[in-house]
Amino acid sequence: MNISLNKQQHPPEPSRQAPLVPAAATIAGSDSGGGAGIQADLKTFQELGVFGASALTAVTAQNTLGVHGVHPIPPSMVTAQIDAVAEDIGPAAWKTGMLFSAEIIEAVADRASFYKWSRLVVDPVMIAKGGASLLQENAVQALRSLLLPLAQVVTPNIPEAEALTGMRIEAMADRKEAARRIHAWGVKYVVLKGGHGGNRAQSLDLLYDGRVFTEFAAPWIETRHTHGTGCTFAAALTAGLASGLPMDEGVLLAKRFIQAALTNPLNLGAGHGPTNHWGYNRQGTAGVFFQTAPAAAGEGEGWLR
């Protein structure tokens, strides 16, 4: 018998049957410590029943104590990974995390407009919990002008919203003004996360759709295990959108997921430990509440769930 190890002349026809689970893809950096970045995203997708694909933008040598090194991937290789995933897997939603440089942002924005992604979650990762920079300074402008106009939703924390807008954010009125400014750049929804808000009673995230502000509040959890909270939150939102949830329900899912992930820490590492990605499915989110509080006077408050 003649066995040939040569490559097939034609690739096998990809299956065009309806997928059994929704798929999502993350374009982000690798965190060797496993708590943030691509690792957090894929674990979150898996926990929420969504198949996860990825395009790596950078390799970081990192643990709960800090970032020891960053090795960016050439932009052409980022493009090649995105093309490979887009052309075959066809994720229903995409997420970006650590993008590191203006060149990588240009490559990602080029693919986002080429494929006309309608569900693109941009988590504008800038600085790791330990203080290391994950985005070059000159790349903030590229993020703002090239990628945000293509995004369905952007999920800055307070320092990221300050860097994007150039304004100081202290009071709730500042948060709303920052969300308005960011929305004006063309992104459809802004989720301004409140983990850095200084309120030790409540963690409050603000969703803005260009018209109405919706507040998602949960009890503050006193813990040092917060490494990867932003990645995990945005990945859960991406999984929700990939599964067909509308934006407000996607944010609600993400808020519940991160609350559960913070509630029962895994006690790994000596620094900012990872959140518990199993929490949502294994421990539930008892005691967590959420409410919408439309900002416009007279619209009142209502329970979303």
Ligand SMILES: Nc1ncnc2c1ncn2[C@@H]1O[C@H](COP(=O)(O)OP(=O)(O)O)[C@@H](O)[C@H]1O
């Ligand atoms: N100690 C905490 N208790 C409860 N929720 C938190 C806590 N820290 C962060 N969160 C929530 O985790 C998510 C990520 O928040 P944030 O810390 O602002 O972002 P990042 O991780 O990007 O810095 C948000 O939903 C925020 O409200």
Ligand SMILES: Cc1ncc(COP(=O)(O)O)c(N)n1
């Ligand atoms: C590769 C990578 N991506 C993102 C983050 C941000 O996560 P956090 O702000 O929780 O440190 C990180 N530390 N590393």
